Amino acid sequence: MAPERLxxxxxxxxxxxxxxxxxxxxxxxxxxxxxxEGGGRFQCELTDVDP
Structure with a gap:
């Protein structure tokens, strides 16, 4: 698996x-x-946001 810059x-x-x-x-x-765009999905927690 090669690293991909996103x-x-x-x-x-x-x-x-x-x-x-x-x-x-x-x-x-x-x-x-x-x-x-082009594929790929990332799950994360957001910081410094106003819910």
Whole structure:
């Protein structure tokens, strides 16, 4: 498997959720799934967002 640079690839947020029940130092936890143009999907937690 070869590394792929995705920082310059256009992407959209496919879905997100705001979790007010999970423990966090800075609640709520906001998680998102990012779809990259040309294929590829990334699941992550978002920071510095206003839910």
């Amino acid at each position: 920082s310059d690839v256009p992407a959209v947020i496919a879905t997100f959720t705001v979790d007010r029940l999970a423990y966090s130092l800075s609640p709520p936890v906001v998680a998102a799934v990012i779809d990259f």
